[in-house]
Amino acid sequence: MYNFNKEGLLYAATLGVSFTAGIWLGRKLFLRRRSLIQTFKSHGGAKGDPLMDYVLKNSLREHPVLRKLRMRTLQDRMCRMLVACEQAQLMANLAKLIKAKNVIEIGVYTGYNTLNMALAIPDDGKVVACDISLDFAKIGMPFWKEAGVEHKIDLQIKPAADTLDELLEAGKAESFDFAFIDADKLNYGIYYEKCLQLIRRGGIIAIDNVLWGGQVLKPGNDSDTLSIVRLNEKIYRDSRVNINMLTIGDGVTLAFKL
Ligand SMILES: C[S@@+](CC[C@H](N)C(=O)[O-])C[C@H]1O[C@@H](n2cnc3c(N)ncnc32)[C@H](O)[C@@H]1O
Known part of the structure; x- marks a missing residue:
């Protein structure tokens, strides 16, 4: 008892x-x-979290034309697709750090990060920018021109997997320094493998939306979420790369090719 x-x-x-x-x-x-x-994920909008406002106020150094493009993009009804500005700045800094010259952007939308990368690479560098929508890209094009970097941007309007295949067929394996994967989630695994072939040793692949608004914790049957979870697990075990998964934006994984 x-x-x-x-x-x-x-x-x-x-x-x-x-x-x-x-x-x-x-x-x-x-x-x-x-x-x-x-x-x-709110891209530093005025209604943001006070802590996030502080972070942006004390760290965001945005090129004036890049800022103009962000403000223009925020008027678009699909603006939730826009990359987080502080994440874009991190990627530009990484690109500069590794002296990136050739970049692949998978998912352009209005071209905020395309412009960001074009500004980060030297004058004879190239951003191969892949998207299926010319209408979205047209929003960004005048800003690319205004910033004086349009000659560094090679826009490819077709499924990104086709563009990556063409680059591989043209013998461009191991000739890129940086890739940003930010398009349809179902093809993330394919994009990762092709980018791994196209990137040189010491190059970086950044994969966006790896937290998918927290849904990766409970994927259920959603195919986009499952595709992201599968790739996250695969990259974690992938001995071809060193990695970091950052909680910036909607989550970004940085894979450093060994
Ligand atoms: C999240 S947005 C990209 C955001 C962009 N990285 C930025 O800087 O704001 C995703 C883009 O992927 C594009 N997309 C969707 N499916 C695609 C495919 N199969 N190939 C290439 N682009 C695709 C969409 O048209 C859309 O513009």
């Missing part, structure tokens, strides 16, 4: 309260983290 004296009851009650508080706090922190991810 248990002997529930006064002290024992007090101890049990304290344990119970601590347990409940722990669950509540854990859930709150999880939700806060999720809301941060969502905020980070």
Whole structure:
């Protein structure tokens, strides 16, 4: 028989309260983290999280034309597709660090990151920019011109997998320095493998949306989410690359080719 004296009851009650508080706090922190991810995805809009506003105010150094293109893109009804500006800045800094000259952009949309990369590479560098929609890209083109870098951008309007195949057939394996994968999620695995062939040793592949708004925690049957989860797990085990998975934007994995 248990002997529930006064002290024992007090101890049990304290344990119970601590347990409940722990669950509540854990859930709150999880939700806060999720809301941060969502905020980070908000591209530094005026209604952002105060902490995110602070981060942007104290670290974002955006080229004036890049900023103009971001503001123009935010008027588009599909603007949720726009890459996070602080993430774009990180990728530009990485590109400069490895002295990138040849870049692949898979998923251009209005060309914010295309412009960002074109600004980061030397005058004789090239960004092969892949998208299936010319209409989206047309929004960005005047800004590419205004920034004086349109000659560095090779826009390919067709399925990205076809463009990557053409580059491989043209003998361009191992001739690119940086690739950004940010298009249809179902083909992420294909893009990753082809980019791995096209990138030189020491080059970088950045894969966007690897957290997919937190859905990777509960993929269910959604094919886009499953495709992202599959690639995340594959890259984690992939000995051909060193990696980091960052909680910037909607999550980005950096794969450094060995
Ligand atoms: C998330 S947006 C890209 C955002 C862009 N990286 C930026 O800097 O804001 C995804 C783009 O992928 C394009 N896309 C979708 N399926 C594609 C495919 N099979 N091949 C190439 N592009 C595709 C869409 O048209 C869209 O413009």
